[in-house]
Amino acid sequence: MVDIQQLDFSYPGKDLLFRELSMKLEPGNIYGLLGQNGAGKTSLLKLITGLLKPRQGSCSVLEFEAEERVPHMLAEEYIIPEEFQLPGIKISEYVKINGAFYPRFDHGQFDDLMTEFKLDKNEKLSKLSYGKKKKVLLSFGLATRSKLLILDEPTNGLDIPSKSQFRRILASSLTEDRIFIISTHQVRDMESLIDPIIVLDEGHIIFNRSMEEITKNLAFKVVRNGEEPEGLLYGEEIMNGKAGIIENDGSEETRVNMELLFNGIINKGKEINHAFKK
Numbered sequence: 197m198v199d200i201q202q203l204d205f206s207y208p209g210k211d212l213l214f215r216e217l218s219m220k221l222e223p224g225n226i227y228g229l230l231g232q233n234g235a236g237k238t239s240l241l242k243l244i245t246g247l248l249k250p251r252q253g254s255c256s257v258l259e260f261e262a263e264e265r266v267p268h269m270l271a272e273e274y275i276i277p278e279e280f281q282l283p284g285i286k287i288s289e290y291v292k293i294n295g296a297f298y299p300r301f302d303h304g305q306f307d308d309l310m311t312e313f314k315l316d317k318n319e320k321l322s323k324l325s326y327g328k329k330k331k332v333l334l335s336f337g338l339a340t341r342s343k344l345l346i347l348d349e350p351t352n353g354l355d356i357p358s359k360s361q362f363r364r365i366l367a368s369s370l371t372e373d374r375i376f377i378i379s380t381h382q383v384r385d386m387e388s389l390i391d392p393i394i395v396l397d398e399g400h401i402i403f404n405r406s407m408e409e410i411t412k413n414l415a416f417k418v419v420r421n422g423e424e425p426e427g428l429l430y431g432e433e434i435m436n437g438k439a440g441i442i443e444n445d446g447s448e449e450t451r452v453n454m455e456l457l458f459n460g461i462i463n464k465g466k467e468i469n470h471a472f473k474k
Contacts, residue, residue, distance in 0.1 A: 197221060197222065198255075200244075203255055205248065205251055206251060224375075226367070227392055230394065230395045232381055235398060237348070237379040244346065244377075246262040246269075257269055271297060273342050275345075277348050282322065284322035287321060298342060301339055315335075334366075338366075344377070347379070349381075384454060387455075392406040393405055393410070397465070403465065416456060441453075
């Protein structure tokens with residue numbers, strides 16, 4: 197559904213941010229687009245939605261060129277940016293105005309989500325906290341039933357119970373014909389939700405694997421002080437030992453430590469990717 201081929205992009209007067217970038221995203225997945233601040237995540241999302249244009253190469257969504265932003269494509273995608281401004285109108289008015297652009301907008305689902313989030317449609321958007329505004333946009337985005345939903349740093353501004361609620365609602369809303377893309381550097385918040393995992397670093401995709409591949413090829417263990425297990429790819433010091441990523445010989449399946457995996461990919465990407473080639 198999203199097909200990026202040999203894409204080059206740079207901002208005016210700047211060096212290339214992306215060079216010959218290629219990637220395909222398929223329906224039925226919640227992709228985690230991970231990277232440090234400044235890695236190019238937001239720029240990539242803007243290219244996918246046609247808000248930026250590539251210098252060379254192509255980016256297509258639903259077989260439409262993203263940069264052309266044709267109405268049929270726009271009606272099938274919705275993005276919740278990290279930073280946004282909302283008008284000083286009631287939530288119900290916002291839905292009435294903007295819901296008309298999405299032919300399958302589900303008012304019943306929107307109402308259910310508003311109830312779930314304990315929000316009143318008669319409240320004015322400008323009076324809501326940042327976290328509540330995000331809940332409104334998430335409710336609206338899911339209710340559009342668009343085939344592509346993009347969320348940029350979606351857990352910013354949410355407290356711990358709201359993050360758990362967000363993960364549960366998003367997971368239950370995925371269908372076989374939809375793609376969800378979550379861009380974040382707060383990897384721990386997304387640990388039980390995202391699959392596959394894409395890591396972007398300095399404009400390059402340095403990791404793109406499914407959770408099935410990760411658990412098959414890597415093991416995550418705590419090693420006591422003085423021990424150095426065979427096949428250790430990356431480790432971090434913790435109290436009384438080390439948290440490590442180890443080559444999996446196929447004999448076990450361990451729980452993925454997403455934060456450790458992310459740090460390992462950023463610092464020891466070649467070594468970790470090599471474990472998948474055996």
